[in-house]
Amino acid sequence: xxxxxxxxxQLCLVAAKLEPVEEDLCEVFGVRVCHRDPEVGQFGLxxxxxxxxxxxxxxxxxxxxxxxxxxxxxxRKGDGGYMVILxxxxxxxxxxxxxxxxxxxxxxxxxGDYEGMQLHPRDTGGALLEINTxxxxxxxxxxxxxxxxxWQEAVSDARVQGITGAVLQADDPAALAARWGRILQRQxxxxxxxxxxxxxxxxxxxxAPRDDRGxxxxxxxxxxxxxxxxxxxxxxRGVEADAAGVRVGGxxxxxxxxx
Numbered sequence: 001x002x003x004x005x006x007x008x009x010q011l012c013l014v015a016a017k018l019e020p021v022e023e024d025l026c027e028v029f030g031v032r033v034c035h036r037d038p039e040v041g042q043f044g045l046x047x048x049x050x051x052x053x054x055x056x057x058x059x060x061x062x063x064x065x066x067x068x069x070x071x072x073x074x075x076r077k078g079d080g081g082y083m084v085i086l087x088x089x090x091x092x093x094x095x096x097x098x099x100x101x102x103x104x105x106x107x108x109x110x111x112g113d114y115e116g117m118q119l120h121p122r123d124t125g126g127a128l129l130e131i132n133t134x135x136x137x138x139x140x141x142x143x144x145x146x147x148x149x150x151w152q153e154a155v156s157d158a159r160v161q162g163i164t165g166a167v168l169q170a171d172d173p174a175a176l177a178a179r180w181g182r183i184l185q186r187q188x189x190x191x192x193x194x195x196x197x198x199x200x201x202x203x204x205x206x207x208a209p210r211d212d213r214g215x216x217x218x219x220x221x222x223x224x225x226x227x228x229x230x231x232x233x234x235x236x237r238g239v240e241a242d243a244a245g246v247r248v249g250g251x252x253x254x255x256x257x258x259x
C-alpha cells in the first residue's frame with residue numbers, strides 16, 4: 001500500500017534581479033546553490049535553488065519584459081514571495097479533488113521523473129500554489145527533481161536546519177485559510193489573530209497584512225542552529241533585521257527552532 005503524504009517542499013521568491021537576492025540568501029543563511037533550472041527559460045526567467053535542510057528556497061527573476069513574474073513584481077511593488085510548492089506521493093487524487101472543489105489547473109507540468117500542477121491563482125488566492133511529485137521521492141533525503149540530481153551535496157546546515165512554515169497575508173486571512181484548507185484537505189485552526197493549517201512537515205499560517213503590498217507570501221519560518229551568525233552577517237550586508245528574524249528578497253525569515 002502506497003503511503004500518502006503532503007509536504008511543504010519549496011518556497012519561491014521573485015526578484016527584479018537574481019544575483020543580489022541569491023547572494024544575500026547564501027551569505028546570510030550559510031547555504032549554497034544546488035541547481036539552476038534551464039526549463040524556466042521558457043517563461044522568460046532564470047533561477048537559483050538552495051537547500052534549507054530537506055526543503056528549498058528558490059529565487060526567480062525575469063530575463064525579459066512581459067513575463068508573468070515581472071507583472072507580479074509590479075503588482076506587489078518589488079521583490080517578494082511568489083509561490084508555495086508542496087510535494088505528494090502522486091497527483092491523480094489531487095487532480096480529482098481540485099476539480100471537485102472548483103479549482104482550475106493553470107499549468108500542468110511534466111518532465112522526466114517529475115510531474116506537477118500549478119493551480120489557478122484566481123481560484124486559490126494568497127500565492128501561486130503548486131503540488132508536484134517526483135518518482136521515488138518519498139524519502140525527504142531522496143530525489144526531488146526541481147532541485148537537480150545532486151542537491152544533497154549542496155546541503156549546509158551550520159546555520160539553518162530547515163523550513164518549518166510559511167506565512168501568507170490577506171485582508172481576510174480566515175477566508176484564505178479556509179480556502180487553502182479545502183484545497184489541501186487539511187483542518188484549519190485559529191491561533192490568536194492568525195489561522196493555520198498543518199501539512200506533514202510544516203505549517204502554513206494566514207495573517208492580516210503586514211504592509212501595503214497586498215495578498216501574498218510574506219514570511220518563511222526557519223529552524224536555525226546559529227541565529228547569532230545569521231544576524232551578524234545580515235548586519236554586515238545591510239540586510240534588514242528585527243527581533244524575530246531578517247528580511248531578504250522582500251520576505252521575512254523568522255528564526256526559530258525545531259520545537
